[in-house]
Amino acid sequence: MHTGETHSRRTGGRLRSQDAHDAVLAAAVELVEELGYQAVTIERIAARAEVAKSTIYRWWKSKAPLVMDAYRSAVEQRMPRPDTGSLAGDLTVFTAALYRVTEHPLRTRTLRGLMAEAQLDPAFSEPFREWVESRRAVVLALMTKGVQRGELSATADLEAATDQIFGLFWYRLLVGHQPLDAGQAAEHVDQLLSGLRTREQD
Amino acid sequence: MHTGETHSRRTGGRLRSQDAHDAVLAAAVELVEELGYQAVTIERIAARAEVAKSTIYRWWKSKAPLVMDAYRSAVEQRMPRPDTGSLAGDLTVFTAALYRVTEHPLRTRTLRGLMAEAQLDPAFSEPFREWVESRRAVVLALMTKGVQRGELSATADLEAATDQIFGLFWYRLLVGHQPLDAGQAAEHVDQLLSGLRTREQD
Amino acid sequence: MHTGETHSRRTGGRLRSQDAHDAVLAAAVELVEELGYQAVTIERIAARAEVAKSTIYRWWKSKAPLVMDAYRSAVEQRMPRPDTGSLAGDLTVFTAALYRVTEHPLRTRTLRGLMAEAQLDPAFSEPFREWVESRRAVVLALMTKGVQRGELSATADLEAATDQIFGLFWYRLLVGHQPLDAGQAAEHVDQLLSGLRTREQD
Amino acid sequence: MHTGETHSRRTGGRLRSQDAHDAVLAAAVELVEELGYQAVTIERIAARAEVAKSTIYRWWKSKAPLVMDAYRSAVEQRMPRPDTGSLAGDLTVFTAALYRVTEHPLRTRTLRGLMAEAQLDPAFSEPFREWVESRRAVVLALMTKGVQRGELSATADLEAATDQIFGLFWYRLLVGHQPLDAGQAAEHVDQLLSGLRTREQD
DNA sequence: AGGTAACCGAGACGGTACGTCTAGTCTTCTA
DNA sequence: TAGAAGACTAGACGTACCGTCTCGGTTACCT
Numbered sequence: 001m002h003t004g005e006t007h008s009r010r011t012g013g014r015l016r017s018q019d020a021h022d023a024v025l026a027a028a029v030e031l032v033e034e035l036g037y038q039a040v041t042i043e044r045i046a047a048r049a050e051v052a053k054s055t056i057y058r059w060w061k062s063k064a065p066l067v068m069d070a071y072r073s074a075v076e077q078r079m080p081r082p083d084t085g086s087l088a089g090d091l092t093v094f095t096a097a098l099y100r101v102t103e104h105p106l107r108t109r110t111l112r113g114l115m116a117e118a119q120l121d122p123a124f125s126e127p128f129r130e131w132v133e134s135r136r137a138v139v140l141a142l143m144t145k146g147v148q149r150g151e152l153s154a155t156a157d158l159e160a161a162t163d164q165i166f167g168l169f170w171y172r173l174l175v176g177h178q179p180l181d182a183g184q185a186a187e188h189v190d191q192l193l194s195g196l197r198t199r200e201q202d
Numbered sequence: 203m204h205t206g207e208t209h210s211r212r213t214g215g216r217l218r219s220q221d222a223h224d225a226v227l228a229a230a231v232e233l234v235e236e237l238g239y240q241a242v243t244i245e246r247i248a249a250r251a252e253v254a255k256s257t258i259y260r261w262w263k264s265k266a267p268l269v270m271d272a273y274r275s276a277v278e279q280r281m282p283r284p285d286t287g288s289l290a291g292d293l294t295v296f297t298a299a300l301y302r303v304t305e306h307p308l309r310t311r312t313l314r315g316l317m318a319e320a321q322l323d324p325a326f327s328e329p330f331r332e333w334v335e336s337r338r339a340v341v342l343a344l345m346t347k348g349v350q351r352g353e354l355s356a357t358a359d360l361e362a363a364t365d366q367i368f369g370l371f372w373y374r375l376l377v378g379h380q381p382l383d384a385g386q387a388a389e390h391v392d393q394l395l396s397g398l399r400t401r402e403q404d
Numbered sequence: 405m406h407t408g409e410t411h412s413r414r415t416g417g418r419l420r421s422q423d424a425h426d427a428v429l430a431a432a433v434e435l436v437e438e439l440g441y442q443a444v445t446i447e448r449i450a451a452r453a454e455v456a457k458s459t460i461y462r463w464w465k466s467k468a469p470l471v472m473d474a475y476r477s478a479v480e481q482r483m484p485r486p487d488t489g490s491l492a493g494d495l496t497v498f499t500a501a502l503y504r505v506t507e508h509p510l511r512t513r514t515l516r517g518l519m520a521e522a523q524l525d526p527a528f529s530e531p532f533r534e535w536v537e538s539r540r541a542v543v544l545a546l547m548t549k550g551v552q553r554g555e556l557s558a559t560a561d562l563e564a565a566t567d568q569i570f571g572l573f574w575y576r577l578l579v580g581h582q583p584l585d586a587g588q589a590a591e592h593v594d595q596l597l598s599g600l601r602t603r604e605q606d
Numbered sequence: 607m608h609t610g611e612t613h614s615r616r617t618g619g620r621l622r623s624q625d626a627h628d629a630v631l632a633a634a635v636e637l638v639e640e641l642g643y644q645a646v647t648i649e650r651i652a653a654r655a656e657v658a659k660s661t662i663y664r665w666w667k668s669k670a671p672l673v674m675d676a677y678r679s680a681v682e683q684r685m686p687r688p689d690t691g692s693l694a695g696d697l698t699v700f701t702a703a704l705y706r707v708t709e710h711p712l713r714t715r716t717l718r719g720l721m722a723e724a725q726l727d728p729a730f731s732e733p734f735r736e737w738v739e740s741r742r743a744v745v746l747a748l749m750t751k752g753v754q755r756g757e758l759s760a761t762a763d764l765e766a767a768t769d770q771i772f773g774l775f776w777y778r779l780l781v782g783h784q785p786l787d788a789g790q791a792a793e794h795v796d797q798l799l800s801g802l803r804t805r806e807q808d
Numbered sequence: 809a810g811g812t813a814a815c816c817g818a819g820a821c822g823g824t825a826c827g828t829c830t831a832g833t834c835t836t837c838t839a
Numbered sequence: 840t841a842g843a844a845g846a847c848t849a850g851a852c853g854t855a856c857c858g859t860c861t862c863g864g865t866t867a868c869c870t
Binding site: 216217218219222260 | 817818819821822823
């Protein structure tokens with residue numbers, strides 16, 4: 001989406017202004033934190049960054065990928081790759097970290113805004129899905145390791161299990177009908193794993 | 203959001219036109235099905251319904267609650283209230299019906315649009331949450347009945363279990379990384395209930 | 405325009421509410437003084453008078469005749485009918501009184517608003533013209549008396565002379581490029597009468 | 607009001623589109639002539655000119671200055687600057703030309719509309735006054751030349767005399783109680799000048 | 809005393825234009 | 840020749856009034 005990658009083989013012409021690029025990202029972060037995702041517009045970002053709108057359009061297709069770039073580090077939020085020795089421990093650590101996002105209202109708001117945008121802008125749903133997949137892959141890897149350790153049946157539906165973890169998280173995040181307390185993480189994971197284990201005993 | 207409720211204490215004034223009201227809802231449904239949620243505008247709805255824009259703004263704050271009204275009253279299939287005699291059966295019937303929404307691309311698109319709007323418009327998140335709760339209540343009722351029948355522990359976290367069902371559904375609906383096949387419903391429910399049952403054996 | 409005239413041949417029905425009528429006129433005056441002619445709307449008058457819009461429309465065709473009714477006394481501003489014994493004296497008294505309207509900003513604003521409305525609303529130009537004629541008639545009568553006294557030629561164009569007096573007044577009132585000082589009245593009248601007299605000596 | 611003046615210190619940016627500018631003025635003139643001043647809206651002008659509304663709002667604050675621009679640049683006949691050798695002749699030529707505007711109903715309607723707007727919109731009264739002054743200046747110049755030729759006293763109130771000419775014209779134009787016949791111009795001028803001349807004999 | 813008719817308020821209705829906003833695109837000047 | 844500046848088309852936004860039209864209710868005249 002954005003061409004942040006360095007132009008490897010340029011033949012001439014003015015180099016892209018790293019200043020402008022950084023100013024745009026900084027402005028985007030600032031504005032999201034000040035106004036919330038929705039109220040941020042490309043127009044406002046351009047004004048704040050003191051950059052021409054066309055410069056933004058040159059590098060990002062729309063607001064969502066721009067904000068995703070800007071927030072990538074915050075959103076990836078130091079994704080934990082736990083290794084506690086047991087599946088239950090690993091998943092609990094991961095899930096608790098996941099739930100703790102809700103302690104940061106701005107990250108929460110941004111996540112919700114990005115999810116919303118993925119619904120409304122077909123062009124954005126693709127990169128968003130890729131990002132989601134990268135996070136699911138972490139959990140799937142933990143589960144696969146659990147299968148190898150014999151903690152889970154080899155026939156368990158790991159995809160569904162992963163989606164139950166993220167699904168509950170997102171559902172509560174998006175609807176807001178129930179809090180997401182990191183303290184609940186262990187219980188949720190237990191409940192999930194019990195289901196997977198007993199199936200294998202049937 | 204909409205004032206469908208009868209005006210209880212009127213002292214005068216022209217009565218609300220049921221024709222206009224119905225025409226708006228019908229137009230909203232039509233347009234959502236033709237163009238998708240995002241492309242629908244109040245302007246277009248007014249034109250299609252042959253109603254003044256101001257009449258729409260008099261009764262609905264914005265597009266989202268209007269479409270939700272329209273969707274609720276005209277499009278949404280009656281929510282199944284299964285009674286198969288067993289919890290697993292009831293939940294499977296319900297979940298399978300839920301998953302089958304994905305067989306209707308337009309309904310899917312509308313659901314996604316409403317969820318997106320709930321993220322972007324704080325005023326809409328409230329009625330949306332209420333609607334979500336009304337659906338969760340159906341599942342919670344099934345589970346409570348299961349508890350009474352002794353199929354579930356009285357201490358099981360029914361809220362979390364409900365959110366795992368809806369969470370997985372919405373997560374896949376919104377992200378689109380995995381299909382939602384009604385045939386998977388039984389398996390997903392089994393996996394969930396196994397977890398809840400074993401917990402009671404601890 | 406307004407149906408202030410009593411309904412002569414009524415067979416029944418509720419009598420017109422004098423309260424409502426007066427409240428409307430009072431509200432109109434208040435609002436014109438607070439907001440200026442232009443910003444006053446029928447909607448606002450109805451709200452201020454705590455009267456239904458339809459009640460206003462029942463009695464007045466539009467804002468202009470309503471305001472004209474409301475301001476009739478102020479606008480007629482105690483029209484002087486001077487009788488100093490000489491034409492020059494009479495006209496000077498009249499003209500000076502005319503110019504003094506400009507000492508009352510609200511009357512000035514109202515006069516300008518009414519004149520504007522007469523340009524924009526063809527239905528209003530007629531009653532406005534009649535009101536203007538009633539004021540011209542006063543000056544014409546003074547001049548006619550001057551002719552009878554032999555102060556003016558019987559062939560003088562009294563219509564044009566009258567329009568020069570009112571014309572200069574309105575022109576300066578409307579355009580605002582020059583002040584209208586009551587002290588200038590005598591000079592303006594002298595200049596005018598000299599022209600009329602010398603013509604008769606030619 | 608409009609930024610016809612060249613942008614003196616530009617550093618970049620797309621140049622103003624002369625096509626769009628001209629199309630707007632042309633459309634404004636057409637519509638005023640077809641519908642009359644009052645019925646013309648910015649919306650309609652934009653549609654007729656095939657130009658975005660925002661482009662109009664970029665350059666003109668409202669309808670009145672726009673129409674004044676259009677009228678000035680395209681419709682208004684060149685103001686006569688007569689030079690007959692005598693003041694009476696000059697003024698008669700000018701006044702007759704002035705009166706002849708009333709032979710063109712559409713120009714009349716436009717003049718009345720502009721005058722009305724100057725009353726209602728404080729922001730417009732200023733440019734309107736400037737335009738009026740530019741016309742007064744022509745008559746004042748003729749009179750000043752008359753003073754230099756000894757046809758008028760050096761102490762005559764030329765401002766008032768000018769306002770009597772324009773005042774009578776506008777008064778009849780606006781109120782419509784009397785026709786404005788070009789044939790009366792000589793008589794009106796004579797009457798006026800007699801007054802001014804005799805004053806010098808006093 | 810009752811009926812009738814015109815009045816009253818409230819307020820919804822279809823309309824129309826407003827002026828603002830944002831999206832994207834396009835063109836020119838400058839460094 | 841990239842980037843800043845900014846004009847352009849397009850079109851929805853939500854608001855404000857307009858003038859019309861029901862309503863339910865009131866009030867005075869006229870049998």
